[in-house]
Amino acid sequence: MEEKVIEIVQRYSGDKSYLVPILQDVQREFNYLPKDALFSVSAHLSVPISRVYEVVTFYKAFSLKPKGRNQLSLCMGTACHVRGAELIARNVEDFLGIKEGDTTADLEYSFETVGCLGACALGPVLVVNGEYHGHMNIAKSTKILKKLGKKVATDDEQD
Amino acid sequence: MVNLTIDNRKIEAEAGRTILEVARENGIVIPTLCTHESLEPTGSCRLCVVEAKQGKRTRIVTSCLYPVAEGLTVDTKSERVMNVRRLVLQLLLARCPESAQLKEMAAEMGVGAEPRFTPDKDNVKCILCRMCVRTCEKVVGVSAIGFSYRGTEKKVCTPFQEESATCIGCGACAYICPTGHIEMETTKTGDSRTIWGRTFKMATCTVCGRYFAPEDQLKYISRTADVPLENLAVCISCR
Numbered sequence: 292m293e294e295k296v297i298e299i300v301q302r303y304s305g306d307k308s309y310l311v312p313i314l315q316d317v318q319r320e321f322n323y324l325p326k327d328a329l330f331s332v333s334a335h336l337s338v339p340i341s342r343v344y345e346v347v348t349f350y351k352a353f354s355l356k357p358k359g360r361n362q363l364s365l366c367m368g369t370a371c372h373v374r375g376a377e378l379i380a381r382n383v384e385d386f387l388g389i390k391e392g393d394t395t396a397d398l399e400y401s402f403e404t405v406g407c408l409g410a411c412a413l414g415p416v417l418v419v420n421g422e423y424h425g426h427m428n429i430a431k432s433t434k435i436l437k438k439l440g441k442k443v444a445t446d447d448e449q450d
Numbered sequence: 451m452v453n454l455t456i457d458n459r460k461i462e463a464e465a466g467r468t469i470l471e472v473a474r475e476n477g478i479v480i481p482t483l484c485t486h487e488s489l490e491p492t493g494s495c496r497l498c499v500v501e502a503k504q505g506k507r508t509r510i511v512t513s514c515l516y517p518v519a520e521g522l523t524v525d526t527k528s529e530r531v532m533n534v535r536r537l538v539l540q541l542l543l544a545r546c547p548e549s550a551q552l553k554e555m556a557a558e559m560g561v562g563a564e565p566r567f568t569p570d571k572d573n574v575k576c577i578l579c580r581m582c583v584r585t586c587e588k589v590v591g592v593s594a595i596g597f598s599y600r601g602t603e604k605k606v607c608t609p610f611q612e613e614s615a616t617c618i619g620c621g622a623c624a625y626i627c628p629t630g631h632i633e634m635e636t637t638k639t640g641d642s643r644t645i646w647g648r649t650f651k652m653a654t655c656t657v658c659g660r661y662f663a664p665e666d667q668l669k670y671i672s673r674t675a676d677v678p679l680e681n682l683a684v685c686i687s688c689r
Contacts, residue, residue, distance in 0.1 A: 339593030341596035341608065341616075348600070349598075
């Protein structure tokens with residue numbers, strides 16, 4: 292982990308004004324921001340760890356918890372909301388067995404709701420691994436989740 | 451040098467200084483929470499508001515940041531100023547209803563709680579002025595604490611909200627805090643103190659035998675000032 296962080300920091304010639312892009316790269320590398328990685332970023336940039344922690348907790352794009360391999364974001368902006376995004380959110384939550392903002396225990400899926408994604412005409416919008424799916428409904432969201440490989444637990448399997 | 455008027459008094463002041471500095475030097479009282487001589491002003495508490503008139507334009511400014519200028523007319527106690535100041539204090543009180551310092555200030559200014567502003571129930575006494583964070587960084591040079599999270603969740607804490615390895619237990623953050631938010635507990639005998647969830651062992655003075663500073667702080671001073679630790683073993687009163 293240390294070597295990887297050093298490599299990323301060197302990509303920006305160790306300039307501390309690039310803290311945010313460096314953290315973005317670290318997050319891309321590990322899928323989240325591990326504590327040890329933050330400590331080595333702090334050491335190699337000579338930025339106090341308290342300052343790094345300030346930045347990491349300020350931006351919602353940074354996560355201190357491991358994220359799933361598949362990331363789902365559902366738009367909860369006004370336009371999507373009035374078209375039933377709330378119901379879709381409940382469906383995704385029931386399907387994955389997690390609450391909004393959480394990650395499944397097998398680290399396969401992360402689900403979050405976001406503010407406006409700027410694609411109101413397509414609402415409700417569900418973003419799956421960076422790909423926008425517009426005019427979402429409950430049936431479509433189930434189909435997408437199934438396609439991602441999650442087996443639907445049948446009633447007798449659930450016990 | 452520039453000439454200005456503060457509360458109908460003609461005052462001559464050095465250019466580049468702030469209204470607050472000049473007013474205080476001339477014995478004019480302006481209440482503040484977030485100013486300290488060892489820190490740069492930031493204007494975060496908003497209590498030092500005054501009315502500044504330059505030419506035809508009169509506006510409400512924070513006196514701790516506003517530089518004096520030729521022909522400036524300042525009113526520190528006009529009705530407009532007092533209204534703003536009272537409102538600011540009511541909002542601060544609603545945020546920290548438990549803070550003794552704020553309550554005292556409100557009593558002095560004759561400000562009661564405003565029913566419109568529902569008091570917070572989380573017993574947080576922090577007004578987010580950032581004085582502690584800046585003291586730790588600029589004065590102590592340790593940067594053990596910072597502001598974390600944002601919006602309503604924002605608070606001052608150590609990284610990961612755990613015991614900080616960099617903290618030296620000097621207590622400067624607790625000392626500078628204007629509202630008594632940061633808690634530092636010292637045991638009855640004084641042999642240790644706890645701050646930010648970490649307990650520090652205190653060192654005794656070799657002359658009088660009293661506990662006077664955390665060992666980690668002495669080590670830090672010895673390291674940064676390049677002074678042998680033995681030279682720091684005597685407390686201020688015995689030196």
